[in-house]
Amino acid sequence: MIEIVDLHKSFGKNLVLRGINLTIREGESLAIIGKSGCGKSVLLKHIVALLKPDKGYVKFEGRIINEMNNKELYETRKRFGFLFQGAALFDSMTVEENVSLPLTENNVESKEAIAKIVADKLALVGLPNTQKLKPAELSGGMKKRVGLARALVTNPSYILYDEPTTGLDPIMSDSIDDLIKDLNQKIMATSIIVTHDMFSVKNVADKIAMMHEGKIYFTGTPDELLNSTDSVIQKFIQRTGF
Template identity: 65%
Template sequence: MCFEFFFIANSVNLIRMIQIQNLKKRFGDNEVLTGVNLDIHSGETLVIIGKSGCGKSVLLKHIIGLLMPDEGTVIIEGRSINSMTRKELFAVRKKFGFLFQGAALFDSMTVEENVGLALKENTKMTNAEISRVVAEKLELVGLPGTQKMRPSDLSGGMKKRVSLARAISTDPQCILYDEPTTGLDPVMSDNIDELIKELAQKLKVTSVVVTHDIFSVYEIASRVAMMEGGKIYFTGTPQELVETNDTEIRTFLNRTDKKI
């Protein structure tokens, strides 16, 4: 009886939004992903760590079909994106917000134009409606009233926030963050971490965060995945990560701690 209740409770909590199965990708001779298997659950904040160049950004890009695998598949809410038509893939992408590594804002556009870009291009919303949504998202990331500024007028932290406002402009179910705190000072990094937590709670989004910042892991993760050798080497809670005796993980954590 008890066991049955436990099983049901767990299966209710863990709804798989994304399933990554045996994903393989090489660029020429460079074998980057050698068989990634990973489930990402609805509503969780999964943080992905691993050495520079191990394939974290490449993995994120596969999740929304910006890169296609040589083998294996990504399944979103039960459907493989690798056998979808362009139109179907486009519809799936609307469920996602992507914060690219580096802010990737368009310098020639204002903050308002940057944040409202996807709404202008992909919806039938009027300019007034777009302005209202942009104002609301800028408010959410703590930058109200910056609509007329240009990326060149913004600090690094502000640019990240504007990129985040852009990533959430379409009310995504899942936000993919690629190095959201890299290049920021500790205070600004903390602010961004707070924002990631707030968005997860307020918007009930699923969050996948790639980071080098080990403090962020402890701050925001409900679960951690570590990549090594083109595969997922470890998954567990932040507590399990801290307590592991695995030499590979300990070496990685010690090096990362020293860098900070």
């Protein structure tokens, strides 16, 4: 379980997070939505301690992340897979090198073991036998899948997706949504998906948290969101074209 309590974060005068309270339970598939620039990526980065809060905290399985020592933080990070916005592959490296990065960085496995893990994860995301390709040879959707394979190499129990379908055409988006749903079932992971794709939300999430003015404005099911008569929610839904 992840508990986010009274989380505050500013960048200079820009008050981004102004008291976020949110609990994410094991096995849940949570979508975080909200206007562009409202702080969704900033919130995700706090969950894996890539950013430090000004006030408040994130608790992971009962422990406050910012009070962990390096070894504990390292062990905790291994429990998370993070698909960054834009997939962020290294162009000079092959698919295999990109996917194996979280393992080779820490020298935890033999070369053979790493090759096997990479092959397994590439198969899991529907890209078998692509190890030797370079990112330039891949479509946008394939790049996302490679990014996802990389997020999966440590066998995480929590997967964070930052805008996994942004920039993809509707067919590609659907296939990424299907993959996320499939992974939720196959590896029983807890998913946190930042998206502004309302089709994605309805397809993939069982719970939604909507951010607004630095706080969690709404939590509920996709149906509760779509049936809400609240004017802020209505406006957001209409603007996203749902």
